Amino acid sequence: MSKNVYICRKLTKCATFYCHTHISVIIGDVACNLFLNTRLMRILMMQEEKIEYLIRSLGIGSTYRGYRYLNYGIQLCLKDEDYLLSISKLLYPQIAKHYNASCYSVERDIRTVVKVCWERGNKQLLQEIALRPLCTRPPSGEFLDILTAHLRNISSTSV
Numbered sequence: 001m002s003k004n005v006y007i008c009r010k011l012t013k014c015a016t017f018y019c020h021t022h023i024s025v026i027i028g029d030v031a032c033n034l035f036l037n038t039r040l041m042r043i044l045m046m047q048e049e050k051i052e053y054l055i056r057s058l059g060i061g062s063t064y065r066g067y068r069y070l071n072y073g074i075q076l077c078l079k080d081e082d083y084l085l086s087i088s089k090l091l092y093p094q095i096a097k098h099y100n101a102s103c104y105s106v107e108r109d110i111r112t113v114v115k116v117c118w119e120r121g122n123k124q125l126l127q128e129i130a131l132r133p134l135c136t137r138p139p140s141g142e143f144l145d146i147l148t149a150h151l152r153n154i155s156s157t158s159v
Contacts, residue, residue: 050151051075054129055113059121066109069095070144073110077148084148087141107140114143 051074060067073095077083083091092103099106117126118137127134129150138146 047078047151047155048075050154051147054147054151057122057125058117060113060117064109064113064116065101065105066111066113069099069101069106069110070113070147072098073144074147074151077144078151081148084141084145087144091144110140110144114138114140117143 048071051071055067055070055074056062060070062068073083073091076091076094083094088103088107092106095101096103096106114137117123126138126146130138130146
């Protein structure tokens, strides 16, 4: 390491009162700023594990491409509810961009995992988390809404 490598650590507090460690690394003309928040990272990892557990509990295996699309889509919806208002115009293109796929492929594969859940999966669990009777298979947008609302509910009660 040369003399022009400086590491500066500052503790700051954000609005949610999580402690962030701000690290600035300067190498020549290159400056890198990293925000590390171990608690926030732990929360995000737990959230991803809960999403995967819920999807698998519904009888959807990771062998389906729609499994990954659904997982990522739920993560996006948990971060920003606006995705649920415009599934076709906002959510599917964002998932397609992330996975380098077409919007049509994303839509079809999510529709497939919803069908798998309904026909061969844990329909009773889906009925329970929907908090209302489901007479017919829910559309993809409604399915995403049910899962997102359930995860948001269990996150708010566990905190």
